[in-house]
Amino acid sequence: MDATKILGKTLVASPERRQEADADLAIVRQVQAGDVAAFDRLITKYRERVFGIVYNLSGNREDAADLTQDAFIKAFQSIHRFGGQSSFFTWLYRIAVNSSLSHLRKSRLRSFFSLERIDSDEPVAKEIIAALTDKTGVDRDAYVRELQEKLNDAMQKLSIRHRTVVTLFEVDGLSHQEIADIMDCSVGTVRSRLHYAKQLLQAELQPYMRR
Amino acid sequence: MSHDRKRPVTLEDLLRLKRAERPAPEFWDRFDRELRAKQLAALVQKRPWWRDLPPVFAGLRRYHVPLGAAAVLALTVVAVRNYVVMPVPATPAPGTGLAVTSRTETQPISEIAIESSRTEASSNVAPLAVVAAVETDAPVENSSAMGFSSVIPLIAGTLGASPAAVESTPLARSMAANLAAVETAGTRMLLGRVDTFEARLDGNRSNTIEPLQQMTSPAEVRLARYRSPLVATISGEPNDRTGERIARRISDDRLYDQISRIGARGDRVQVRF
Incomplete structure (x- = not known):
């Protein structure tokens, strides 16, 4: 499989992404050749990212775990059909997102939410939390918990498609083109959805933003 | 450090906090165990045959609705056309006495x-x-x-x-x-x-009379009411047969002309010339 085809399709601009795609493709070829254990490396590599996407879409830890596992199983079952037209992670994300969207449509009325703990050791999170809780007399943990719930509420108020775009762009850091590939729509549609979703989130989270 | 604390917090910053939401490490142990079990079950489970079809139709996924609509339309056109020109067997079977003739093929x-x-x-x-x-x-x-x-x-x-x-x-x-x-x-x-x-x-x-036929229309009642005083003034006698004859002769124009000239209100009768 030529790597240029992958690059042209997914616009993996950075060299790291390019190397990553090539490495994934090599592993996929091993699995397709019969080395089933090689798939475990792909699971280990992508499980947290896929879980993060699905968790932010569903807002529920248990559902997210199930959907992530299902996405890996589906990918494993269909790996012989993976031709390399897109990068493996785009393909895997597409499976996970489609499974999540299907699940959310089915269980729209009976959804409940559970929040994960924010890793306060991460530098970016630490900095943001410090900026938010520099006022005296504020219980930091309680404030972070409240903010987390408010964030989750605001995300769940978005439609499924808008939530997906925001999650893939802001949380997972994918490019517009990659999101368009995953969601099977145009880049313009992705930008439009992102703009609209951010407007709604801005209105919801205004009290927590500081100028 | 104090400079960092005064930095503005944007929406992107808040959303970036979502990245830091991570499950505990023990969560992944359970996750891996469950995934392994599902993977083994998937290996053992016999897949339905249509899952192994070549992905020829995968590219047609977005055209399912238009293709289905076109197929239904084509089927309808073919069915209608076949129905209209459906020929009636016109030639008898050889050796039999059965002759079936049709006037035209498109005839009902x-x-x-x-x-x-x-x-x-x-x-x-x-x-x-x-x-x-x-x-x-x-x-x-x-x-x-x-x-x-x-x-x-x-x-x-x-x-x-x-x-x-x-x-x-x-x-x-x-x-x-x-x-x-x-x-x-x-x-x-x-x-x-x-x-x-x-x-x-x-x-x-044929002997039964419809109830509607027995009813007199309001127009006829009105006409009879107008004609009776008019006939009386013309003939001067209360004979029914004569009155009827005169009423038949009166044209509609004259009738309505008379009506417009003669007016009665209360105890007064007004006649215009």
Whole structure:
């Protein structure tokens, strides 16, 4: 499989992404050749990212775990059909997102939410939390918990498609083109959805933003 | 550090906090165990055959609705066209006496006249020349004159099939025998009774008067009310027959002219010239 085809399709601009795609493709070829254990490396590599996407879409830890596992199983079952037209992670994300969207449509009325703990050791999170809780007399943990719930509420108020775009762009850091590939729509549609979703989130989270 | 604390917090920053939401490390142990079990189950489980179809149709996924609509449309067009030009078998089967003629191929079925005549005598059915008119406005006498034995090929549902082939089946033979027996036992008498019954029914129908016909329309009542004083003023006598005759002669124009000239209000009568 030529790597240029992958690059042209997914616009993996950075060299790291390019190397990553090539490495994934090599592993996929091993699995397709019969080395089933090689798939475990792909699971280990992508499980947290896929879980993060699905968790932010569903807002529920248990559902997210199930959907992530299902996405890996589906990918494993269909790996012989993976031709390399897109990068493996785009393909895997597409499976996970489609499974999540299907699940959310089915269980729209009976959804409940559970929040994960924010890793306060991460530098970016630490900095943001410090900026938010520099006022005296504020219980930091309680404030972070409240903010987390408010964030989750605001995300769940978005439609499924808008939530997906925001999650893939802001949380997972994918490019517009990659999101368009995953969601099977145009880049313009992705930008439009992102703009609209951010407007709604801005209105919801205004009290927590500081100028 | 204090500079960092005063930095503005944007929406992107808040959303970036979502990245830091991570499950505890022990969560992944359980996750891996469950995933392993599901993976093994998937390996053992027999996949349905359509999952292994080549992904030829995968590219057509987004065209499912337009393709389905086009297929339905094409099917409808073909069905309608076939229905309109559906030819009635016009040539008789060789060697049989059954002749089926149709006026035109695009003619409605109700106007198709099917002539069937037998030229050969079968073993247990009497020969009978029959003209079966399927027209809806055909007189009843035609249908009553039709022999039942000629209906057998039509009942069999095969207009083009030869009577010999139809009568070769035991069912057809028994039906033919039964119908021939009924025919000889007094079909005409039965049909004659039916005719008299229908004639009686028609007579009763003509004698009945519709309730609506008994009602006088408001226009007639109004006209009669206007005509009675007018006729009285013209003739000067209260004879009903004369008044009626005069009322017939009065044209509508004159009537309404008189009405507009003569007006009555309270105890006064106003006449305009």
